[in-house]
Amino acid sequence: MSVILEARGLTAFYGDFQALFGIDVTVERGEVIALIGSNGAGKSTFLKALAGLLPAPAEQIIYKGEAVGGAAAARIVGAGIALVPEGRRLFASLSVEENLLLGAYSARPGRWTLDTVYALFPILKERRHHLATALSGGQQQMVALGRALMSNPDLLMCDELSLGLAPVVVREIYAALPSIVAGGMSAIIVEQDVQLARRVSKRFYCFQEGRVSLAGASAEVSDEAIALAYFGAMS
């Protein structure tokens, strides 16, 4: 099967508030797709539901042919889906190295180990014993990314890697993306920066108010079409 993940009519709620109204998204093996959309459109909610942090009906998320909606987050990471959460969310009392080691808790075999992560982001090796939150924003993002990689996922999900970072730092981090996915890893990249998202992905989905308003190949769709989908049709 070439499809690794499929969301079918995914709905999600925060209490009584409905955040997602039936999302249809597919990710093929080895593919990088992007999710774009304004704040509150539901992108982070979508990733959380996939990661098992939000409840969802089982049949609405199909991963490697299995219905995993609503499964516990620990089971999902064990199955090979890793999330780099929005805002980094590093563990404040742990050092850089300890954060990375915790990422390997699920003990999935694969090419990502401390050594390979340090090879990807050498600055982290220099500061491995520092408290994770003592690092700069860009370095913290590297730690968060490395922490997710340590679980050797087959599907990597990144929620707004560029949040709060200077453009030059953002470029540095995204420059590492090709080597990360080189081994056949699939990825979902959520980004506010539309051009950046289009550059790093093969296909994209645009979210608007909890629904998919546009889907297509990143290189082909026009800017006007995206703007319309991003902001919603004017009446």
Add this chain to the structure above:
Amino acid sequence: MSSIVNILLQGVLLGALYALFAMGQSLVFGVMRLTNTAHGDFIVLLVFVLFVLTNLAHMPLWAAVPMLIGIAFCAGYALQYTVLNRVSGRDPLPSLVVTFGLSIVIQNVLQEVFSADPRALATGGFESMSISLPGGIALGLLPILTLAVTVAATLGLQWLFGRTPLGRVFRATSDDREIVQLMGVSPRRTFALAMGIAFVLIALAATLYAMRTAVSPSDGPALLLYAFEAVIIGGMGSFWGTFLGGIALGVAQQIGFYIDPGWGIWLGHVLFLALLTIRPQGLLPKTA
């Protein structure tokens, strides 16, 4: 002069017991922000379990204590997993009320089963053995053993938290119990494990406590306050801090007892309040 030294030494030895009372609470509050108002009552409960093992089951002490530790771990794990996990969250009220209710239930069940009379553990004379130091100072072997156990416990906890994978999991779960799930950690099981370990510490404290004095079902609340004071005086988030806090409390109480028996405990409380006012972060606060 020697009486000052004596007071200090006795205070340190008493304080070691308080520090041991406090270790479990320090651990639990550190990992899951849980305030367990039944903490002292669990110490008393385990004392009475020990009585049952030694008196009714006629087990010798060297067999009963490991058994007690095993029972304690399982009980703590189960309690956290089934009851307390539902109330370990941001809001302190539910955990306070539930543990308060537990405190009342434990005290009254013990009273119903064992009567309100104080009971002591038979140690075959060990509790009165002592070493004599120059200056007429006698150091009891039991208090010295208590100090040794407390130091070992502190070292053990420090090592567990700082250097082991489990310690990493504890600290991470305490930092962010939502995101730690993304690593494959179950916060519910982690909390239960922490409580299990805390109960092991409580079992050790209970054993040494019962060897030292006669215990009655209503002793719990006082022990809770000593444990809590030791944690605050020492600074939250630090096991060595809790150790020092216990020692400081023991010394303060001992000085108070020396001045007048009625004011012993009072002085401990007042020292605590004074320290809270002047240095609320405690003696050895953790910076993170």
Add this chain to the structure above:
Amino acid sequence: MSNHMNVSERHFEIRRATRASRVAVLVLLIVAVLVASFPYWAGRDTLRDFTQIAAYLVFAMMWNLLAGYGGMVSIGQQAYFGIGGYAMLILANYGGLSPFVAVPVAGAIAALVAVPVSLVAFRLEGGYFAIGTWVIAEVFRLTVANLSWLGGGSGTSLTALQDVPRSLRESLTLWLALAIVVAAIGLLYVFLRSKRGLALTAMRDNAVAANSQGVDVKRARFGVYLVSSGGAALAGGLYFVSNLRISPDAAFSVNWTAFAIFIVMIGGLGTLEGPIIGTLIFFLLNKFLSDFGTWYLIGLGTLAIVVTMFFPQGLWGYVSRRFGLQLFPVGRRVVFLDSGSRVLSARKESADPQHAAH
């Protein structure tokens, strides 16, 4: 931009009172008049019972104010209960003041004591604040127990009422109790409906957000602590006027807070009627079951555990949500009307802590 208004323009009103609440106020007024007449026809036990209920009720209401509205859970309010009792006794026995006047004065004294105490207690937060206040209460208890002129550990008696005929004493005590209860309920009701009361609710739900809206959280907390402590002392003073005998263990016992917690857990946190209902239930339980001694307490403890775990808004809170009853409307509701001004639906919005989204 598409039209996001999915609620069509409907006419609505903001209302405060419900039919149930109007009935409740009426009932309470009738009860108050009835109680005031007790000394003329009711037995001694009834008078004593009411005074006891009053003491429990006021103490529970004050604990509820502190925890349910101020967001500060304390296991140490018994400190002020005891201060109220002992201050009243000192003023009456040694100061020549009538005990009935001494009670409100004791309340004021307790509020004054609360000022420096709060400086220490507020260093702590959450669960540790709760236990810290308990330590403070213990300090008061131990201090008084060590003072022989106050009777030390075994306590002393209120002698100032020795020469007053018993029936007069009991009548005055009852009226004092009624006055304190009415004042407490009335003042809290007015306060919680006011702007400051709203600020308190906001603060409890989210202190940071409230702060950003201009609510002075620190001052509000301080104010609530003072009022709650003064009120607790009124309850204590009243209790020992009725009891005539005081001791440190009785006055500063943590059981007072335990009972307040049970009452509020049964009745529901952060509502005005919660403590009233809770006290009545508690008192009935007490009267009929306390003979069972330890089993009664085991039952109470278990009840507290079960209610907290499964009915976080208290038993009354559960009932009132289920059936939409609210007896003391301190919040406002939105009532939708159709064109014929008929009430279509009413959504309850109350000053209730568990009403937040999570």
